[in-house]
Amino acid sequence: MELDDRKLRILKAVIQNYLETGEPVGSRTISKYTDLKLSSATIRNEMADLEELGYIIQPHTSAGRIPTDKGYRLYVDDMMNQKAEELSTREAEVADREKEVESMKDMLSEKVDRVEELLQNVAKVLAKDTNYATMITSPQVKGNKLKFVQLSFLDEDKLLAVIVMEGNLIRNKVIRIQDTLSQEDLLKLNILLNTSLNGLTLEQMSIAMVKTMENQAGEHVGLIKDVLEAIVDTIRNADDLKIYTSGATNIFKYPELSDSNKASELIYTLEEKQSLTGLVSEESDEASNQGIQVYIGNETPIDTMKDCSVVTATYELQDGMKGTIGIIGPKRMDYEKVVGTLQTIRTQLDGMLKKT
Amino acid sequence: MELDDRKLRILKAVIQNYLETGEPVGSRTISKYTDLKLSSATIRNEMADLEELGYIIQPHTSAGRIPTDKGYRLYVDDMMNQKAEELSTREAEVADREKEVESMKDMLSEKVDRVEELLQNVAKVLAKDTNYATMITSPQVKGNKLKFVQLSFLDEDKLLAVIVMEGNLIRNKVIRIQDTLSQEDLLKLNILLNTSLNGLTLEQMSIAMVKTMENQAGEHVGLIKDVLEAIVDTIRNADDLKIYTSGATNIFKYPELSDSNKASELIYTLEEKQSLTGLVSEESDEASNQGIQVYIGNETPIDTMKDCSVVTATYELQDGMKGTIGIIGPKRMDYEKVVGTLQTIRTQLDGMLKKT
DNA sequence: GTTAGCACTCATTATTGTGGAGTGCTAATA
DNA sequence: TATTAGCACTCCACAATAATGAGTGCTAAC
Structure with missing residues (x-):
């Protein structure tokens, strides 16, 4: 047939x-x-x-x-094809989107000093706008390069290390020390660190680290070791994936998801966040669907979401950092709206982040 | 009668x-x-x-x-009195507590670089341990005094300000600048800032700010203004209350709370966090109940928790910073266990935070 | 003051009945 | 040959009814 x-x-x-x-x-x-x-x-x-x-x-x-899931799949694929052809040329819709993004920007510009808050807000606004649960990850870099390190005294026994990486990713680390250190020692240490480490990735650093220590042996070896360790440690953790979620309670708007067990499981995964890493798409088939993925029912990588559909989008900032936005809702979600919204958000996000 | x-x-x-x-x-x-x-x-x-x-x-x-709520009230008051008398002298229980805290420390020591993570973990462990929803606020100071400021170049048009306050509260702020600045200018600026601002609270600063600017008028006035503004702004935001929650889905374990509407409302308040500020206790009646407050049903300051009981504890760090821990559960919660757990946690927390 | 006994109440659960939405099939129609 | 009208049938949803049983209040006896 x-x-x-x-x-x-x-x-x-x-x-x-x-x-x-x-x-x-x-x-x-x-x-x-x-x-x-x-x-x-x-x-x-x-x-x-x-x-x-x-x-x-x-x-x-x-x-x-x-x-059935197969039915949804056909429907979504068909829609995605149409979207690709249209390239959002329909006037009314484009105008709508514009307005939507505009109002979103308004809400976002309220008080966003830190990236963290901005992302949290994007999640929140998106959740409010779509009536689904949302998640968004912090932008990820591949090889974090060190831009510079700045050590200063915090107390007699504590140093503050400010670590700045390419892309202006900034981290602070408090280092406890045993040796008493003069102001000059600190200055020397600063210079030493910056001349030998700048521009290096984490991998290169472990090698450079050993050499530096050999050359510099003698005074404050233990200290240098501690400091280096702290720096390496901080950089290693700097690019750990942060996930922000919002609108978990939106699932109660859909009877098919709001029975106690399902709801509990779902909200737990959203609260716990851990397993959501499964949604960050490795390879985005950019060509066909502009970094947008639709998972229907069993297709989703997360067990507790078998009764849901999940739409994810990869956003990319100008400096090459990438992140994932996800929308989690019932299988009968408004795919058209969701995909449309994600399409615009993912391109606008770069601008928003730049603005901060 | x-x-x-x-x-x-x-x-x-x-x-x-x-x-x-x-x-x-x-x-x-x-x-x-x-x-x-x-x-x-x-x-x-x-x-x-x-x-x-x-x-x-x-x-x-x-x-x-x-x-009734009145019944619970009597029961809880009675228990609190007993607790006060006992001062946890019952051996078995004390041993239990010790073990509990020990295992908690184990879980916590896993990977806690940052205070943020530690607090989040405390909330998580507490939720797991009690089977109720939990919240914990970041420690708050009253008058934030500036310890020192450190400006460095980030890009040609961006400065990085590292702002350290008493109690070693550290904040970073990126400042965009128009003027081109030499390395020397920056050095001067650093000295100027630190000599005139150190040890000041936010209120004193606004006054000092004006004076400094008048004295220093001429070169880079605009820049100085921008920098000062950024610093003031950062300090103002530095002590904004952060709230961490965990175990929201625990409420599904109690049928009287897990009907769709109540659950949704409750989880929403926990997710949104905003209104939880109502739980940070202004004045803790330290004397009578060791900083522990029990709200039963309608007594709670938060509307959506009328069907719950809330137990809060104030923790205090050695440097005088205070925060609140809260446990949210059904009215028929195990008050004895909850109060006991909070009593030990609130005293141990200082040690945990110091250790980081 | 305490207790046994009994009638009564009312939520819970199971049972039955009814209405209606929607189907599949067949036969008639274009 | 494809489409449609008509009809019997299925099964859910909902309401009404009945059965069950836990627990009470009250009274009378101890």
């Missing part, structure tokens, strides 16, 4: 209706809903075929049909 | 039983549960009295009794 054009139209109608209502949709509804003038009986026949083909299913004998 | 000793014992028995089971408790249960040898009929009479006195209530005519 073939999936001819009429079947496709009926299938889309079923899915669209189900996205709106969340209720199984019957033949009579379709017969009136669509512009193809067909009686409910005909629709019924077609729907029986669609069921045989695996696109829809009926939850029980005398109910309407709901889409 | 009086609340004689027998009534009190029965009341306690009712509450204890209800804490365990969460079910209304009947006269027969009490008759067997307690060591006072009384028939169910007698208990019934007493319970009728207790109801009249407002300590217990029956959800419907032929059900057992459950404690």
Whole structure:
């Protein structure tokens, strides 16, 4: 059996209706809903075929049909193709998007000193806008290069190391010391560190570290070792993935997700964040879908989200750092809106971050 | 009518039983549960009295009794008094606590570089340990005094200001500049800032700021203004309250809280965090209850927690910074355990933070 | 003052019944 | 041959009803 054009139209109608209502949709509804003038009986026949083909299913004998994962997949793929063709040329929608982003910027510009807050806010705004749960990761770099280090006295027994990496990633680290150190010693140490370490990646540093220590042996060897260790440690942790989530409670808006067990599991994964790393897409098939991935039901990499759909987007900043935005909702989520929103956000984010 | 000793014992028995089971408790249960040898009929009479006195209530005519807020209050107050007397002298319990804290330290020592992570972890461990939702605030200072400022070049058009306050609170701020600045200029600026600002609170600073600017007028006035503004701004934000929560999904373990609406509201407040500021206790009645507050039902300052009980503890670090830990659970929470745990945590926290 | 006994109440659970939405099938129609 | 009208059938959802049982209040006896 073939999936001819009429079947496709009926299938889309079923899915669209189900996205709106969340209720199984019957033949009579379709017969009136669509512009193809067909009686409910005909629709019924077609729907029986669609069921045989695996696109829809009926939850029980005398109910309407709901889409299967396969059905959603077809629908989403089709939509993504259209999106690609259109390239958002439809005026009304573009205007809408613009406005949306504008209002988003307004909300974001409130008080965003730190990247952290901005990302948290993006998650929040996105959640409010879409009525789904959202997540966003901090931008990641590949090889963190050291730009400079700055040591200063904090107390008699403590040093403050300010570590700046390429891309102006800044970290502070308090180092406890035993040796008493003069102001001059500190100055020397600063110079030594910066001349020998700047521009190095973490890997190169471990090697450079040993050499430096050999050359400089004698005074304050223990101290230097401590300081180097602290720096290396800090850099290693600097690019650890931070994940921000928001709108977890939005899932209660969808009855199919809000029974106690499912909700609890879902919210737990969102709160715990750990397993969300599974969503950061390794390779983004940039070409076909502009860094946007749609996972439907079982396709998602996270077990607790088998009853959800997840849409992720990869954003990329001008300096090459990449991050992931994710939207988690019911399988009957408004894919069109979500994909559209993510498309614009992912391109706007760079500008937002630059502005801070 | 009086609340004689027998009534009190029965009341306690009712509450204890209800804490365990969460079910209304009947006269027969009490008759067997307690060591006072009384028939169910007698208990019934007493319970009728207790109801009249407002300590217990029956959800419907032929059900057992459950404690009212007033009942809980009596129970908790009584317990707190006992605690105060005992001063945790019971060996078994103390040993338990020790072990608990020990295992907590183990979990915490894993990888805690930053205070932020430590606090987040405390919340997490506490939630896991108690099976309730938890929150913890960052330690707060009253008047933030500046220790020193350190400016360095980040890019041609950006300065990095490292701002260190008393108590070694460290903040970074990137400042965008228009003027081109020589290395010497920067050095001068650093000296100027540190000689005129060190040891000042935020309030004093605004005044000092103006004077400094007047004295130094001429070169780079705009720049100085920008830098000062950035510093003031940073300090102002430095002591903004950060709140960490964990274990929100624990509430699903208690049927009386896990219906969709209540759960959603509760988790939302925990996720949003904003309104949790209502829990940071202004004045802690240190004397009577060692900085521990118990809010039962309507007593809690937060609307969405009317069906919960909240126990808060104030912790204080050696350098005088204070913070709040809170535990949010059902009204039938295990007050004894919670209070005990908080008592030990709040004293241990200082040590944990020092260790980092 | 305490207790045994009994009638009564009312939430909970199971049982049954009914209405309606929606289907599949068949026969008639274009 | 494709479409449609008609009808019997299925099964969920919901309401009404009945059965169960835990627990009470009250009274009378101890």
